[in-house]
Amino acid sequence: MRMSLAQRVLLTWLFTLLFLIMLVLKLDEKAPWNWFLIFIPVWIFDTILLVMLIVKMAGRCKSGFDPRNGSQNIKKKAWYLVAMLLKLAFCLALCAKLQRFTTMKLAYVFIPLWALLLGGMVELGYNIFYLRRD
Numbered sequence: 001m002r003m004s005l006a007q008r009v010l011l012t013w014l015f016t017l018l019f020l021i022m023l024v025l026k027l028d029e030k031a032p033w034n035w036f037l038i039f040i041p042v043w044i045f046d047t048i049l050l051v052m053l054i055v056k057m058a059g060r061c062k063s064g065f066d067p068r069n070g071s072q073n074i075k076k077k078a079w080y081l082v083a084m085l086l087k088l089a090f091c092l093a094l095c096a097k098l099q100r101f102t103t104m105k106l107a108y109v110f111i112p113l114w115a116l117l118l119g120g121m122v123e124l125g126y127n128i129f130y131l132r133r134d
Helices: 006-028 040-061 067-098 111-130
Strands: none
Touching: 006 040, 040 067, 040 111
16 A cells, blocks of 8 residues: 555645644633543554554565665664654653653653654754765
8 A cells, every 4th residue: 555645745734723623722721621532533543653664674575685685774664663663652741741641750751752753853964065076
């Protein structure tokens, strides 16, 4: 199953719009919903991305696949998987903090997000400086 770029953009836009509408309703106190319910569109979208990523990574386990062809590709997909798990950890910690399930400091809630941003900067630097030294 392959999605065109237009379908992916539309899906991203739809889930983002739904999340923002629910967030505005919660912040305006029009809807007394749980914070975990507000983030459902984000988690559905992340689940779709995780399933697609895992299916692509599992495709490397087919018989007849030459692992030398995509060694850089598997590293990139592993980074995507780690990034998605860091984002999930941040969203769960944020919802738990906002719902007052935990008394964790706000600085600890943001550690997965900071790790995600730091990893993104490292990958950007790697792609800019290391790969262009031909």
